[in-house]
Amino acid sequence: MTEFPEGAPCWADAMFKDVEGAKAFYGEVLGWTFGDAVSEFGNYTQAYSGGKAVAAVVPPMPGADEPASQWTLYFASPDVAATAEKIKAAGGAVLMEPMQVGTFGSMAIATEPTGAVFGVWQPGDHKGFEKVGEVGSYCWAELATREPSKADAFLTKVFPYSSQEMETGGDPAAAEMDYKAFSLAGAENPVLGRMKTGADLEPQTPSHIRVYFSVDDCDEAVAKAKKLGGEVHGGPMDSPFGRFAALTDQQGAAFMVIDTARAVGEMPKMK
The missing domain is CATH 3.10.180.10 (2,3-Dihydroxybiphenyl 1,2-Dioxygenase, domain 1)
Incomplete structure (x- = not known):
């Protein structure tokens, strides 16, 4: 599986109120299939193209305000906590402080100074995209x-x-x-x-x-x-x-x- 260097885009996911609707849409438009929802992590559901993981969809957290649906791109980091500090020092903001996601890895959500939202991903078992630059990915x-x-x-x-x-x-x-x-x-x-x-x-x-x-x-x-x-x-x-x-x-x-x-x-x- 690909190891992504620091700063490389390595994963993308999106939150949808209607996850089944999102699965139907992207299944038709991009040819994706979907794995089982992981209830332990908020019913996070991976999308596959040709059997390789290419993205994920997830419903909003119960009781939370429903954010607008949007795709979030994650950048690879060898140390998500250190990257979060760099983000703050460079004038960005950390919206979700570094947190561990089981054995999959660790993540943070941030914005750069002009307002664009992005994620940071420190890989564990989940390295990121299993294919890049091919149809469906x-x-x-x-x-x-x-x-x-x-x-x-x-x-x-x-x-x-x-x-x-x-x-x-x-x-x-x-x-x-x-x-x-x-x-x-x-x-x-x-x-x-x-x-x-x-x-x-x-x-x-x-x-x-x-x-x-x-x-x-x-x-x-x-x-x-x-x-x-x-x-x-x-x-x-x-x-x-x-x-x-x-x-x-x-x-x-x-x-x-x-x-x-x-x-x-x-x-x-x-x-």
Whole structure:
């Protein structure tokens, strides 16, 4: 099973009031199957693609205020308590202090200074994604924020990232683009993107991390999502990285789908 280096996205889960509805939706759109709910840990239920763990769904805790459904991306840490202290020192906030989850590992939930929620995972028996970048699994994420300088400073203080900025190449249409890719030493590819948002983001929408799941046909995935009560917020559109779309499921959780085999255009250069 893959061991994820510090700072690498390693897991994703989401809380749903209607877990069975979520299972039906993602089973159809992403082809997931689901394991048994683990009652000891709040009926946490893992999702599988081709028999490999790719995500999880869970109902709200009994008696707790029901939060809005959303996907949470977790970053690997060798010491979740130490990472929580780094988060606080770098201007973030820890929403859920480090806690042990049986023999599976330890976790914390936090926000970076511009408001995006994320998780930290110190693995035990559960290492994280059992496949990445394949159809039906997580393949990319980007932090969408109106305050990129704050987010950039935070990310490089908390995790061992280096960063590169995307070149616009003099393209007037891309002149306002502000996008960075964050990498880890020894990794072949970047592990996280950071995108400056503006007019394309509704004023009430806070900073957030966009989680991308790989599909074999973006348009088909979009059609299935719409049929099941999901909404389309962007796309489908072509890019050098693949054909992608921004969606919310029928309970309001936002996510992205991308067909990486359908890439159009020249890859942007980084500086």
